[in-house]
Amino acid sequence: MELDVSFWLTQFLNGLANAMVLFLIASGLTILLGVLGVLNLAHGSFYMLGAFLIFSSSIIKNPSWFWVGLLLAPLVVAGFGTIIEAFCLRPLYGRERLYTLLLTYGFTLILDDLVLLIWGRDYKSVPIPALFEGRLSIGDFSYPVYFLFIIAVGPLLGVFLWFILNRTNFGKLIRAASTDSEMLDALGVNVNRVFTGVFALGAWLASLGGILAAPMRSVEPGMGVEIIIESFIVVIIGGMGSYLGAFVGAVLIGMLKAFGIEILENFAMIFIYALVLPILILRPRGLFGETTI
Amino acid sequence: MSGFGKKALIAAVMSLSIISFGATASFAAKTIKIGVLSPLTGLYSIVGKRTSQGINMAVKEINDAGGVLGHKLEALIRDSETNPASSVRTARRLILRDKVFALLGPLHGGAAIAVLQESKKLKTMNFPWAATEEINTKFCSRYTWRVGSSAQQTSRAGAVIAHRLGYKTWATISSDFSYGRSVVRQFWNYLKERDPGAKRPYAAWPKLGENDYSAYINKMQKAKPDAIYVGLFGADLIKFMKQARSFGMYEKVKIFTDFGGNHVLLKALGDQAPFGHWASSRYLHNYPVSAANKRFVDNFRKAYNVYPDMMAGEAYSTVQVIAESIRRAGAVDKEKAIDAMGGVAFNAPEGWIIMRPSDHQGWQSSFWGVISKSKKYPFPILSNIQVISPVEGSHPDENTGQGCRK
Numbered sequence: 001m002e003l004d005v006s007f008w009l010t011q012f013l014n015g016l017a018n019a020m021v022l023f024l025i026a027s028g029l030t031i032l033l034g035v036l037g038v039l040n041l042a043h044g045s046f047y048m049l050g051a052f053l054i055f056s057s058s059i060i061k062n063p064s065w066f067w068v069g070l071l072l073a074p075l076v077v078a079g080f081g082t083i084i085e086a087f088c089l090r091p092l093y094g095r096e097r098l099y100t101l102l103l104t105y106g107f108t109l110i111l112d113d114l115v116l117l118i119w120g121r122d123y124k125s126v127p128i129p130a131l132f133e134g135r136l137s138i139g140d141f142s143y144p145v146y147f148l149f150i151i152a153v154g155p156l157l158g159v160f161l162w163f164i165l166n167r168t169n170f171g172k173l174i175r176a177a178s179t180d181s182e183m184l185d186a187l188g189v190n191v192n193r194v195f196t197g198v199f200a201l202g203a204w205l206a207s208l209g210g211i212l213a214a215p216m217r218s219v220e221p222g223m224g225v226e227i228i229i230e231s232f233i234v235v236i237i238g239g240m241g242s243y244l245g246a247f248v249g250a251v252l253i254g255m256l257k258a259f260g261i262e263i264l265e266n267f268a269m270i271f272i273y274a275l276v277l278p279i280l281i282l283r284p285r286g287l288f289g290e291t292t293i
Numbered sequence: 294m295s296g297f298g299k300k301a302l303i304a305a306v307m308s309l310s311i312i313s314f315g316a317t318a319s320f321a322a323k324t325i326k327i328g329v330l331s332p333l334t335g336l337y338s339i340v341g342k343r344t345s346q347g348i349n350m351a352v353k354e355i356n357d358a359g360g361v362l363g364h365k366l367e368a369l370i371r372d373s374e375t376n377p378a379s380s381v382r383t384a385r386r387l388i389l390r391d392k393v394f395a396l397l398g399p400l401h402g403g404a405a406i407a408v409l410q411e412s413k414k415l416k417t418m419n420f421p422w423a424a425t426e427e428i429n430t431k432f433c434s435r436y437t438w439r440v441g442s443s444a445q446q447t448s449r450a451g452a453v454i455a456h457r458l459g460y461k462t463w464a465t466i467s468s469d470f471s472y473g474r475s476v477v478r479q480f481w482n483y484l485k486e487r488d489p490g491a492k493r494p495y496a497a498w499p500k501l502g503e504n505d506y507s508a509y510i511n512k513m514q515k516a517k518p519d520a521i522y523v524g525l526f527g528a529d530l531i532k533f534m535k536q537a538r539s540f541g542m543y544e545k546v547k548i549f550t551d552f553g554g555n556h557v558l559l560k561a562l563g564d565q566a567p568f569g570h571w572a573s574s575r576y577l578h579n580y581p582v583s584a585a586n587k588r589f590v591d592n593f594r595k596a597y598n599v600y601p602d603m604m605a606g607e608a609y610s611t612v613q614v615i616a617e618s619i620r621r622a623g624a625v626d627k628e629k630a631i632d633a634m635g636g637v638a639f640n641a642p643e644g645w646i647i648m649r650p651s652d653h654q655g656w657q658s659s660f661w662g663v664i665s666k667s668k669k670y671p672f673p674i675l676s677n678i679q680v681i682s683p684v685e686g687s688h689p690d691e692n693t694g695q696g697c698r699k
Binding site: 004007010011014015017018112113116121122123124125127128135142144146147213215216217218220221222223226227257258261262265266269 | 509
């Protein structure tokens with residue numbers, strides 16, 4: 001049988017597009033875990049908030065709605081994250097992890113109902129921005145431009161994150177805080193401010209994921225809870241605290257989903273867990289992680 | 294002797310009048326309570342909201358017209374939480390403590406089956422919103438009824454239309470759970486019955502709530518079907534449609550969506566709706582163009598400032614059918630109303646509904662139409678509507694209702 005190149009290429013790109021959305025959420029989640037040691041279950045809610053805010057800006061009848069939303073919404077969500085971190089999470093840092101887990105879980109429930117209150121119960125759909133409408137066609141092969149846009153944004157943000165973490169002062173502080181926050185505190189650095197900054201950065205990334213996903217998916221309460229499970233798997237695979245690990249983990253999951261349905265259509269999820277299991281047993285710190293969770 | 298006779302007569306008349314006075318007094322004080330289970334919170338709360346609105350409208354209309362046999366109706370609407378355990382708990386409370394006359398809902402298939410078994414035990418009629426076919430077959434009982442279309446009615450009607458239009462090679466996609474499976478199974482079996490030459494090279498079963506359909510869409514395109522049948526509903530259907538659109542499926546194949554004609558869905562999709570493709574809805578605000586439908590839509594818009602959708606119509610009609618069964622029975626009596634239910638006919642907004650005694654299912658026409666832009670409405674609607682009679686669309690008598698007489 002002839003190898004159907006355009007079919008496999010399409011499947012590959014599908015996996016990649018899926019992976020990039022996951023990466024945006026998992027990267028924030030993993031840095032948060034690495035630096036703060038907080039498993040933020042409400043992280044998916046930031047993804048949801050991003051999607052709802054882009055829905056609101058899509059109501060503007062002007063082609064620039066997408067760019068306005070893309071710029072402003074993550075800032076709004078990051079600001080919201082700052083407030084949550086400073087006033088609700090900070091008092092719990094000294095205590096057992098269970099408390100932060102419960103608190104962030106509580107936030108997922110509150111935020112799900114809050115978006116219902118603000119945005120109402122109707123089904124919502126965000127259109128594809130006009131610039132990315134249509135498909136790119138080369139011979140037999142044709143692929144939606146918007147998916148290509150998502151695929152391009154992922155690595156760009158990856159480089160941006162690398163730059164922040166490795167080339168800026170803030171990045172140095174983040175890395176220092178993840179190794180030894182007490183020492184950093186002793187050196188006179190306001191560690192609390194670093195923590196807040198990390199949390200805001202995570203919220204910013206997650207909401208960006210929500211914005212990119214919204215034109216392809218649905219905008220609904222509960223969408224955050226769903227994505228957080230997959231993102232957590234990405235973190236387990238990639239390793240806690242490693243944004244490179246988050247990237248590799250997300251791509252692995254995306255590919256397993258896209259090609260898994262070729263092999264065992266109704267049980268494609270099995271491949272994901274089949275990958276997680278040996279990692280948990282043989283390399284519990286993940287592919288790129290330095291410490292175990 | 295005559296004196297004694299007179300005394301006895303007076304006593305008899307007096308006691309009779311006391312009895313009848315007492316009876317009317319308790320009659321007048323009694324309200325008929327209708328218990329409703331619906332998703333008021335969470336993902337499907339839009340469905341719950343429209344359900345409540347449809348119920349409240351029917352109750353108000355009936356009460357304004359003097360009630361049922363002089364009794365007022367009262368709706369007790371509770372959150373089903375889309376969860377079998379809490380649905381059953383709420384159902385028990387409604388029946389045992391609030392003494393409801395009938396129980397409506399819930400929507401979720403698993404919860405509906407749990408609740409209908411509880412209602413059977415507690416001898417109270419139950420009208421599940423869930424459209425799963427098992428409700429009319431193995432889980433049916435004397436106490437289980439449904440007014441709105443079942444999954445098999447719209448999907449068999451879909452097969453009638455598909456056959457009429459002559460598409461030969463099909464791909465199907467539906468969520469991997471009982472309702473999703475049953476929609477496509479009904480469609481495909483009935484199409485094969487009518488057209489043994491029909492082929493289906495690909496059937497996709499993504500999980501309920503799947504976010505990314507692109508891998509399935511790619512496989513669908515590889516199978517090169519003439520048409521696809523989509524059994525997805527709600528937010529899943531929106532996601533699938535948007536992704537199918539960006540992959541160019543709207544131009545490549547004919548799309549048939551079992552649920553896609555619903556107003557709330559078409560409104561959400563707006564300009565991205567699959568114009569020119571076929572869809573069905575259990576209720577349409579723009580069809581039939583009848584006095585009953587016009588009155589319903591006008592009143593609904595006046596009360597809530599939105600167009601009624603599928604669940605609003607179904608909820609409204611269910612309350613009306615229960616009221617009619619009580620009128621037919623001539624008494625506010627749970628068992629007598631059930632005896633009178635089979636054969637109840639109601640001129641519903643979507644057309645006449647007749648409660649079929651064999652499988653306790655409201656017999657009614659199904660509607661399929663083409664998704665179109667409209668000058669009259671600021672959202673897409675169905676036009677070129679095809680009415681499939683229940684004779685063509687419903688299961689034949691002998692194949693259904695196995696459990697209903699138990």
